[in-house]
Amino acid sequence: MQTRQPLVQSSNGAPQLSNEEIARYSRHLIMPEVALDGQKKLKQARVLTIGAGGLGSPLALYLAAAGVGTLGIVDFDVVDESNLQRQIIHGTSDLGRPKMESARDRINDINPNVRVETYEEPLSSENAMEIFKDFDIVVDGTDNFPTRYLVNDACVLSGKPNVYGSIFRFEGQASVFYAEEGPCYRCLYPEPPPPGLVPSCAEGGVLGILPGAIGTIQATETVKLILGIGEPLIGRLLLYDALGMRFREMKLRKDPNCPVCGENPTVTKLIDYQEFCGIPQAKAQAEDEVPEITVKELKEKLENGEGISVLDVREPHEYEVANIGARLIPLGELPERLVELDRDTPLAIHCKTGGRSANAVKLLQDAGFENVFNVKGGITAWSEEIDPSVPKY
């Protein structure tokens, strides 16, 4: 067995295990790689997970069951129906509860020996260093680029390993970014994709089991780091393809020019990550520049027979889930199908929440259409404000 310096040293002040704990951790204690000393290290360890969502659920469940002594969780979300397909730390009876509370109850039930430290606030450049400082390892279970870069930079600046996982549809990535010993996330991806090139709703989604696969890999790496056993994923990017059921592995190298962990770092304190990822500007561009119509206004116009037609630019599989009887032309097909539209009738365009339809309105304006409006909030707003019999997805 390969051994490394464990991240957590078991010292004389190390916690003792009660008889209940010895019985509970029996399957660990009989393995020489863990044994009593390793189980004490786990008990002494302080692990921070960012997010109690898809990745955070299996992570927190397994780390708690394994006997990690202190679990910090940062999340400020509320449990919603659309979470339950993959966020297995929460149940149907938790709908509407803060994820923090639901996660804590579940962890306490699995293992009351675990101390849960909750941070019910968004992770930000202002609070990250302060929250990170008391933890040994940070596990990244976020779902967006600004927080990913924030977690990376804060880990580099505070010298902590960042156990990384990321998921998309049927594919996942995992690695351990630990600048003290190898590359960081910025060595791999110096910059985030501009918001316009991030996959949109049309190709979003995730197989519910996928975060289970990646989250348990992250939990495994976390435990290995605590115990100092095996080969961590430092310097390796693990790629998982659930459809092909293949694992692949890419070599990662530390970039000497990395702006945060390189030889001459230019990022020496946390920055504004929303701005770094170009988020406010992009939103303003797409959604604010086009004429809008609210769902209430649209309903009135339709009822008064004001001669407005409605166009749905989502994908056919979304239309099948929920529709308001509008004509369907997916955004991707719109450029070739403009001839099918009547230029003289006002046109309200909707999608799921208003992003794709804003682009569709722009596209039609550029093609010379004058009376086109973006339905604010999309079919989701229609379901919430006009007709709750239309399912929200």
Place this chain on the structure above:
Amino acid sequence: MPKVKIPTPLRQYTGGNAELEVGGQTAGETLGNLAAEYPDLRQHLYTGDGRLRSFVNVYIGDEDIRYLDGPDTEVSGNDELSIIPSIAGGRCR
């Protein structure tokens, strides 16, 4: 011809194909030919001035071309090129 593995987020621009055989002597030429064949893919791989985007990494086998000869890295018929973009999650807005 070298094989190019297309990641999920980019498959919508390659007619749904997950793997394509594309001619080329170097990594750069292969990707250029790929983008020529699937023009919608171009803006996702290249910046306006024709450089590979920094959130798109290209590997030959398990090696990042940035640590070989970059786009000039020679490829042979048996090589497998992988495009690995950064992904953040399956959230939809």
